[in-house]
Amino acid sequence: MLERQPILEVASLKLRPLTPEDWEALFAVAADPLIWDQHPAHDRWKEPVFRTFFDDALANKGALAVIDKSSGRIIGSSRYQGLNPENGGSVEIGWTFLAREFWGGPTNRELKRLMLTHALASINECRFAVGETNWRSRRAMEKIGGRLTEKKEDRGMAGSPSSHVIYVIDRASFAGGPLSLG
Structure with missing residues (x-):
């Protein structure tokens, strides 16, 4: 099964696996309000809100x-979550964010x-839940x-209503799609 x-x-x-020692470096990236501007949790740049997000990432053991x-520094984070072994298996990839200097280039694709x-x-x-009005992430999903x-x-981490759209990439579409290795 999936590691x-x-x-x-x-x-x-x-x-690599996210660790509690990554807090300071990752919060330094996440503290940029523009990263969260189109995100349903648009206040995630605030320390207490990001702390909840970070602690959840550690607790779910997929971050x-x-x-x-080139620099050796943490520039963001992503997760595997919601592993479902039925019907050949599926997992959600998400909660991804990157420092703005890495937007628009090859980093997200890689x-x-x-x-x-x-x-x-x-x-x-693989499933991807994207905030319904997060047009930047929706375009990125379509590009890949x-x-x-x-x-x-659904209910967001703070219990507030949240609306998402779901994108899927399966083994067959990945093999011949824009991210395929061949």
Whole structure:
């Protein structure tokens, strides 16, 4: 079954399990309000709100620190969560954020390629829940071949209503899609 906290690497990035010692470096990235501007939790840049997010990431044991290999610094985070072993298996990839200096370039594509390659080697499908009005993330999902499948209403971490759309990338679409390794 899927190892949710692997160490994954390409030339520019390293992903490794998030640890409590990563708090300061990761909060330094997350404290930028523009990162969360279109996100349903638009106040996640505030320390108490981010602390809840960080603690949840550690508790769920699927969070990864994203490290820029050229500088050696943490530039963001992502997670594998909600592993479902039924029907060949599926997992949600999400809670991803990156320092703004890494927006618009290859970093998000490389991050998602690493995570998808790892996950789809042992399960059939990866899901991505994106805030319904988070147009930046929705465009990013479409660029990497995500297929829009549904809308869901749920409760955010603070208990407030939140509306998401779900994108899916499965093993077959990944093999020939824009992130494929071939």
